[in-house]
Amino acid sequence: MSSQKATISVKSPEYYRLPTNVKPIHYDLIIHTNLKTSKFVGSVTVLLEIVEVTSSIVFHTLNLNIANASLRVVRPGQNVSVYDGHTLKVHLDTELERGTIDLPVILDAGCTAELTLDFGADLTGALIGYFRSAWRHEGKTEYYSLTSMAPTNARRAFPCWDEPLFKATFSITMISRKDTVALSNMNIDSEGPYTSADKNTPDLFKSLSNISLSESGAFSESEWKITRFAKSPPMSTYLVAFSNGPFAYVESSYTSPLSGKVKPLRVYATPDLIHQAHFVLGVTETVMPRYEQIFDIEYPLPKLDTLAAADFDSGAMENWGLIIGRLNTNLLDPKNADALARRDVTSIQTHEIAHQWFGNITTMAWWDNIYLNEGFATLMGSYIIPDKVFPDLKMKSYMVSVELKRAFDLDAKLSSHPIDVPIDDPKMIHQVFDMLAYSKAASVLRMLLHYLGEDNFLKGVSIYLKSRLFKNGVTEDLWAGITEVTGIDVASIMDTWIKKTGFPVVTVIESEDGIFLRQDRFLESGKPDKENNETTWSIPLSLLTISGDGVARVDNTIVLDTREKFIPLDTSKSYKLNAGTVSFYRVLYPGERLVNIAKLATQDAPSFTPEDRIGLLSDALALAKAGMIETSRALDIIQIFRNETEFYVTTSLADTLNAILDTWWENQEVVDLMNGLRRDIFGPMVKRLGYEASKDEPLDVKQLRIGVITAAADANEESVVKELTSRFAKYVKTGDDSHIPPDLLRPTYITAARHGGPIEWQTLKSIISNPTITPSKRSSAIFGICSFTSPSLINQTFDFALKEGKFDFMRECFDEVVRNLGETYAFPYILQFSFQGLNTKKDYEEIKHFFKTKDTSAYRLSLNQILDGILSKAAWKDRSTEDITKWLKERSFVACD
Structure with missing residues (x-):
């Protein structure tokens, strides 16, 4: 026996680690x-x-x-x-x-x-x-x-x-x-x-x-x-x-801009699917030299392969030299793929390629620093690289609409945890591969990038990677690299963002000569108590001001690093905190300031970006849910953005409305009124855009069409439902789906399911089961088959989908689900999906009772987050039902006939 092993106490952190x-x-x-x-x-x-x-x-x-x-x-x-x-x-x-x-x-x-x-x-x-x-x-x-x-x-x-x-x-x-x-x-x-x-x-x-x-x-x-x-x-x-x-393969190569070496690239798949591999191969060929230039480090292996697999746990995995991922993350038929599938394949592959440097060349020393892998790969794959080489994807807006939202949603819960979370028990490792390691880490790194400037940030990252080539790294190594370039004590700014739980809301009080700011922890359940409000973050404020002659200026130098601070400012002029929504905080403005900023953001395009508008919508909903403003005020903001033309802003608009519906789904009066509001917003957008894309139509217009048709169909807009179900019925009758554009496959399948029966169910099942179907079409059919409302068809779907269903079904088959999927990355997401509609204190007590006899050590974090979410929804309903109903009735939004 080694002396080290003999001194380790049972259940201490060292107990779970191998001797060194x-x-x-x-x-x-x-x-x-x-x-x-x-x-x-x-x-x-x-x-x-x-x-x-x-x-x-x-x-x-x-x-x-x-x-x-x-x-x-x-x-x-x-x-x-x-x-x-x-x-x-x-x-x-x-x-x-x-x-x-x-x-x-x-x-x-x-x-x-x-x-x-x-x-x-x-x-x-x-x-x-x-x-x-x-x-x-x-x-x-x-x-x-x-x-x-x-x-x-x-x-x-x-x-x-x-x-x-x-x-x-x-x-x-x-x-x-x-x-x-x-x-x-x-x-x-x-x-x-x-x-x-x-x-x-x-x-x-x-x-x-x-x-x-x-x-x-x-x-x-x-x-x-x-x-x-x-x-x-x-x-x-x-x-x-x-x-x-x-396997069969398609191949290409790229020339290293650093060494001049030509390095082969291949994508492998089974022979029946290999013709769909050219798109991801092209993405790989495009981004590999760009990564070498940014990091100033040559890709060290002699080749890079990608394998598309039918059965795989995560979306994709960055194995060095052999990326492996699901069919729908690697394969795409350009003739039959929607615009969103192109975006997803591009960002996922770019993410995995980033790992060839972040994670593979330089690896975190232990899983508590997993964000050094996943946060950076998300930042590079969903923001920096696509913005440079795929500008039509508009990934700057994606970052705010999707990644930042995911991070905010999870980190606003009392049960959240630090990005850099101590891991003693190996059962914790899977659990920290969550939106904090990916989305929050990417978001706070993006905040640092904007504060320091992209060039300085990336030079510092390069120094970090070079200092730890083929070795392991920790957070302090990264901060040291960036500090070497900037001369700024990066650790003093970033430690609270990485090592502390949560994020702040900045409350603004105006006077004639400036604004008084106070930061507190933001919780979706409302104002934090003293114990949960001890952190003071260093917040790059990114202050946008507009002078009397209309000139906009953004000051990225101001940092709120104390609990309270006064900033001199002419408050008679327009201003906005968190310009571009680049920093990780929410803003609570006084009086009508939020509404006035929202109005200005729709009128003054040069001064306000789509990311600004997304942030305003996001803040309004979150503040309403937390009881910091009336929910009717959030609905006022929604109304202001009703004529939006940018896809990601419209997506955020739809997400905001969906969040309200997901909370009040059992209140039929509110549901009917909310659907009336949704039809009022999205119906005219569908009429303007139509159902068919024109030749050479910009990608964001295609994405916008998908979004507004989906939103209108979800709200039971009669003309849209009729259009989509008739197209599906024609497919059922003829077997020819050429009249359903690839961009409309998902909303068509979902709408046909919601308004269909056994025939539609069998049709969607046959699509999913067809081995020759493209991955994007199969994905759309999976979304469709999960959208039936008939209990018998839901049961059939539940059985067909390996027992993946809502709480009533999950409760009956929970042990089987854990046995089959409990050790996979997918399980926490299955758990959250199963309970996401629950919103009463009774639901909360039932779930607590159900899990009382379960060993929850492998999914404890997810379960606590689910319970927090139920309580916050219940409180929101108790607080705002009358307010919402009154606002909707005053505007005469009614149910469709």
């Missing part, structure tokens, strides 16, 4: 895959550095059958083994997901050791570790294999040191059938037949022949091949990837 007395340097990993039997076996030889004296070796492993273990040790200055070939016993601990080998000898600090382990397991559809995915080929279901190692699932694929700090190099060898393709992180060094000589070579397999791979147990030389991949740079285990299947 042994450090992996290099893995020789062999994986032999049998797709016909859905099994794999392997052998791994790990070169270890003995850092401290120890008599045991501890590593991660889970659900693997370990057949053999042997050790070879070399002491400093010796070229021969002093302890060789002994078969050792591995003690498995399923709770801690690790194996321990107690050694008969003491290993001295400074020596090296080679640990060899043989292992095997089934290829299941579990979506984690090394698993299988199904596809239809010539009428039969066939399989291919792939990996999803993040965050702690490499241990399910091979024994390893499965923590990001344990970086090592990898030499991966794959044995697979000759008619399949083997993929891994690195380029292929050699590939050829796998012969009996290979099979019996001691340095290839020690005793793996004891585990049979073929159906009969016999070995056929003509059946298999062996593929050896080049040695990788140092990387963490969660980035290791390998895959085997009948």
Whole structure:
């Protein structure tokens, strides 16, 4: 037993972490895959550095059958083994997901050791570790294999040191059938037949022949091949990837602007889908050289592949050199894809490519700094890069309308947590892959970028990456890099945003000669108590002023870093805090100032950006929900923006109305009145835009059409419902959907479902089940089949969709859902979706009672957020029902006949 292990107390943070007395340097990993039997076996030889004296070796492993273990040790200055070939016993601990080998000898600090382990397991559809995915080929279901190692699932694929700090190099060898393709992180060094000589070579397999791979147990030389991949740079285990299947590919390349090297790019998919891979390949080719220029660091691997997979847990995963993602995030048929699908494929692939630097070259030391990966990749993939190379996507507005909104929504809850959240129990790791790690982190980094200037910010980021090349980094390393460029103490500004929970609302009190500002924590449930209002943030205010002659000026230098502050200002002139909605705070203006700013924002286009208008809508709704203004005041703001022409502002308008409906959905009077308001706003927009895109129509106009038709159909606008259902009915009758534009597939399917029955249900099911359907069309059909209102059809959908439904269904089948999906990234989102409509104190008590007997440790954060959300909705209803009803009735918004 090592001394370190002996001093660790049970359930302390160190209890869950591997000892650091042994450090992996290099893995020789062999994986032999049998797709016909859905099994794999392997052998791994790990070169270890003995850092401290120890008599045991501890590593991660889970659900693997370990057949053999042997050790070879070399002491400093010796070229021969002093302890060789002994078969050792591995003690498995399923709770801690690790194996321990107690050694008969003491290993001295400074020596090296080679640990060899043989292992095997089934290829299941579990979506984690090394698993299988199904596809239809010539009428039969066939399989291919792939990996999803993040965050702690490499241990399910091979024994390893499965923590990001344990970086090592990898030499991966794959044995697979000759008619399949083997993929891994690195380029292929050699590939050829796998012969009996290979099979019996001691340095290839020690005793793996004891585990049979073929159906009969016999070995056929003509059946298999062996593929050896080049040695990788140092990387963490969660980035290791390998895959085997009948893949086809499309390819291109890019020329490094730093070295002049030409580097190949490929996208792989099954042969029936490969024709849809050109779009994502083009995105990759476009952004790779731009990333090299921005970071001033050449992409270090000799190739970059992307694999589109039918079954995958997250949207996509940034494995170094082999990005893997779902079909709908990687494949797109330009002739049959809507405008939003183009945006999503572009931003997701750009996000994953950003990780090739952020996360792969430089990796966070532990999962509490996951935002260093995900926050930066979101900022780069959803904001900086698309804005430079895909300006028609208008990702500046997307950042505010989507990412900032997601962050605000979660961080306004009392149960929120810091971006940099301490993680002791590994069950917490999955839970912190939430909108705080992605959207809030990206938003506060965007705030810092605007405060310092983009060039300074990116130069500082480059210094950070260069200082931690092929190593691990922490928050302080990043701040040091940016501080080196700017001379500004970045840590003093950013620490509260990263290390503290929540965000502020700035209350404005006006006088003739200026504005008095006060910051407090913003909570959707209302004013915080003293205990939850201790943080004072350093807030870059980004103050917009407009002079008497109409000249607009933005001052990015003012920082509110105290609880209260006075700013001299001529309040007889127009002004706005948080210009461009670039900072992470809300603003509570006095009196009619918010309404007046909103009116000005619709009239003075040069001074106010779409991001300003999105921010005003967002603030109005949030302040109303928290009881800081009347909800009728938020409805006044909505009315001001009723003639909006920008897609993302209109989307925010629709989201604001939907948030009110989602809270009052059980109050039929309010629902009918709100739908009247929605029809009044969006109906005229549909008439103006029509249903068909003109040739060469701008992308944002196409997106706008999708948004307003969707909103009008949701509100039961009669002409829109009739138009969409008739188009679907024609498809049902003829089987020809050419009269449904790709941009209108989703609203058409959803509307047909809401107003349809068994025929529509079967039609949508057949679309989803058709293996030749494009991913974007299948996605639209999935949204459609989840939109039926008939209880019997909801039940059918529930069964068809692997028990994914609302609370009544979730309550009945919860244990089965947890068993199938509880360890995936998707589970917290399934949980939240299942309960998102609940809005009464009775609902709150029922959910608390339901989970009282459950082990909630793996989803505790999500559950607390759900409970907070229910209480805040209940309070909002109690406070504002009369106010909303009165406002709507005064304007004569009525239900449709």
